[in-house]
Amino acid sequence: MNKHWLNIGYDRSKYPETGVDGNLVIDKTAHKLVKLWQGPNHPGVTGNMSIELTISGDEIVEAKTHVGYLHRGFEKLFERRKYIQVFPTCIRLCVAEPDYNEYNLAASVEELSGIEVPEVAQWLRTLVLEMARLQSLLRVVPGQGGTTGLGIGVQWGVYLRDLILDRFEELTGGRVYHMYIIPGGVRGLLPEGFKKRLKSTLKEIDEFIVNIDNLMFSNAVFKKRTIGVGYIDPTWVDSYGIVGPNARAAGFKRDVRKDYPYLKYNELEFDPQTATESDIYTRSRIRWHDLKMTVDLIQQILDKMPDDGIIRAQTPNVLHWKIPKGETYVRSESSRGEYGFYVVADGTEYPRRINLRGPSYTHAVSLLEHMLIGANIADVASIMVSLQTCPPEIER
Amino acid sequence: MKKFIKDLSFRFNITEIEYQRKNLAFVSVDKESVMQMLSYLRDTEGFSHFVLMTAVDWIEDGIFQLTYILNNPTKKIDLAIRIKILRENAEMYSAHHLWNQVATYQRELKEMFGINFPGSPRVNESFLLEGWDNIPPMRRDFDTKKYSEETYFPRPGRGTNDPAQHMKIKLYPNE
Numbered sequence: 109m110n111k112h113w114l115n116i117g118y119d120r121s122k123y124p125e126t127g128v129d130g131n132l133v134i135d136k137t138a139h140k141l142v143k144l145w146q147g148p149n150h151p152g153v154t155g156n157m158s159i160e161l162t163i164s165g166d167e168i169v170e171a172k173t174h175v176g177y178l179h180r181g182f183e184k185l186f187e188r189r190k191y192i193q194v195f196p197t198c199i200r201l202c203v204a205e206p207d208y209n210e211y212n213l214a215a216s217v218e219e220l221s222g223i224e225v226p227e228v229a230q231w232l233r234t235l236v237l238e239m240a241r242l243q244s245l246l247r248v249v250p251g252q253g254g255t256t257g258l259g260i261g262v263q264w265g266v267y268l269r270d271l272i273l274d275r276f277e278e279l280t281g282g283r284v285y286h287m288y289i290i291p292g293g294v295r296g297l298l299p300e301g302f303k304k305r306l307k308s309t310l311k312e313i314d315e316f317i318v319n320i321d322n323l324m325f326s327n328a329v330f331k332k333r334t335i336g337v338g339y340i341d342p343t344w345v346d347s348y349g350i351v352g353p354n355a356r357a358a359g360f361k362r363d364v365r366k367d368y369p370y371l372k373y374n375e376l377e378f379d380p381q382t383a384t385e386s387d388i389y390t391r392s393r394i395r396w397h398d399l400k401m402t403v404d405l406i407q408q409i410l411d412k413m414p415d416d417g418i419i420r421a422q423t424p425n426v427l428h429w430k431i432p433k434g435e436t437y438v439r440s441e442s443s444r445g446e447y448g449f450y451v452v453a454d455g456t457e458y459p460r461r462i463n464l465r466g467p468s469y470t471h472a473v474s475l476l477e478h479m480l481i482g483a484n485i486a487d488v489a490s491i492m493v494s495l496q497t498c499p500p501e502i503e504r
Numbered sequence: 505m506k507k508f509i510k511d512l513s514f515r516f517n518i519t520e521i522e523y524q525r526k527n528l529a530f531v532s533v534d535k536e537s538v539m540q541m542l543s544y545l546r547d548t549e550g551f552s553h554f555v556l557m558t559a560v561d562w563i564e565d566g567i568f569q570l571t572y573i574l575n576n577p578t579k580k581i582d583l584a585i586r587i588k589i590l591r592e593n594a595e596m597y598s599a600h601h602l603w604n605q606v607a608t609y610q611r612e613l614k615e616m617f618g619i620n621f622p623g624s625p626r627v628n629e630s631f632l633l634e635g636w637d638n639i640p641p642m643r644r645d646f647d648t649k650k651y652s653e654e655t656y657f658p659r660p661g662r663g664t665n666d667p668a669q670h671m672k673i674k675l676y677p678n679e
Binding site (some may be wrong): 185348368448461475503 | 522524525527528530552553555556558560561571572577580582583584603604605607608623625631633634640641644646648
């Protein structure tokens with residue numbers, strides 16, 4: 109048979125053959141490999157990135173993550189803007205949860221200039237961050253089902269997320285991007301009757317997420333496709349920088365809210381779940397528990413927070429505000445894990461450097477490339493979604 | 505934290521110490537001892553979580569500052585290690601053998617700042633930019649405005665106004 113670089117003339121159904129030890133024999137030099145691109149259009153709910161897969165049969169032998177489809181040069185743009193002007197830009201770093209960017213930047217600026225945030229503003233910030241987590245999880249938890257064909261769960265999630273976005277619109281004026289957290293505090297108090305309306309929204313979500321549980325976690329197809337698939341070894345957690353629910357599913361109890369309490373988290377009662385199975389099913393289950401926990405947290409915040417008070421500390425004129433020279437790293441727990449800002453101030457009105465540490469930077473590049481080796485083509489989307497990747501934070 | 509940094513300064517040549525918070529400190533060391541220090545912190549002191557690595561361009565001094573932030577998940581403390589390297593022909597030792605994600609950071613720094621990390625896997629592959637032929641874009645001397653004016657065509661009928669002057673004329677035309 110004539111050898112051809114495009115593999116024409118080979119009977120591909122017979123390849124790869126089984127060796128004497130029972131494992132598949134994959135000869136990388138035999139020109140029997142095929143390149144396949146996954147992406148850059150959305151495979152599931154993970155945003156625009158692509159993976160260059162080298163496959164043999166339907167098994168992946170090599171994977172390379174390609175990003176850059178969403179690169180807007182944010183970190184360069186920050187250097188040309190005053191601190192207050194960075195806010196409208198930095199929230200676009202992650203569409204799913206813009207509020208963590210606002211909080212991290214505001215907290216860095218406050219830390220560098222020594223500003224104390226009033227009590228009510230801290231409660232309001234905690235509330236907004238938890239609402240952001242809720243709407244993000246409502247996309248990703250049913251989205252995991254979507255990768256195995258349970259499309260109805262995704263539609264439920266979109267509906268429930270819309271209810272939270274309505275409350276965001278009422279509170280901040282914006283649905284997706286809010287710019288509610290500003291240096292020194294927040295932009296406003298809760299509108300009249302907001303607590304009551306948010307509580308009824310939470311009640312509706314709380315009743316509905318049981319359906320998501322029944323739909324996904326008892327489903328035979330979902331179980332078959334996710335149990336034991338996409339395993340993360342506990343030894344990888346530190347060597348690959350895995351954080352958040354992905355680390356918790358591998359048995360590491362890591363949650364910034366518990367480990368480095370910020371805002372009002374040390375006054376709230378919550379217990380992040382951990383597990384040891386560390387497959388797609390477990391990570392998904394951990395996120396579902398996070399969803400329940402977030403609903404409970406918002407209820408606690410609404411019950412404990414004061415109704416009135418000062419919402420913003422005195423700051424200099426924000427357009428002529430010179431931040432003292434210094435450096436800091438501020439982190440918070442997003443729904444994907446540790447989310448941090450490294451801010452360098454040089455004593456002028458402009459930041460010298462703002463660098464984002466997003467969980468996807470490690471999850472979607474080095475970890476994903478490693479995890480996909482040996483996986484099946486049909487599982488790539490499931491594995492990607494189970495890591496909850498968000499490409500904009502890789503290519504700031 | 506203070507005791508730990510004091511112990512550390514006996515082992516390594518720490519030139520500058522800044523305590524930013526009670527669980528975050530910035531230390532400056534020289535280029536030669538940074539790899540030893542990273543290995544020591546990871547293997548002996550429990551700083552197993554590599555948080556981030558990035559560069560800051562101090563163009564007026566002709567140096568790049570490289571910052572490695574490490575986290576100790578047991579003691580819950582962070583240590584940021586800063587080193588200064590010359591801006592011209594910037595080169596740094598690669599730390600890809602210590603944590604697997606470091607190679608990605610180094611690849612990005614090579615592309616965005618032009619800092620070379622000899623021996624780092626795939627360091628010469630483009631990360632975000634394809635076919636880039638200008639100076640590395642995150643350097644302070646890269647002029648974004650000039651680049652966009654040269655690269656992109658201006659749309660007809662589109663102009664720019666100075667916001668302060670424009671609003672003044674628009675709001676108070678008689679003054």
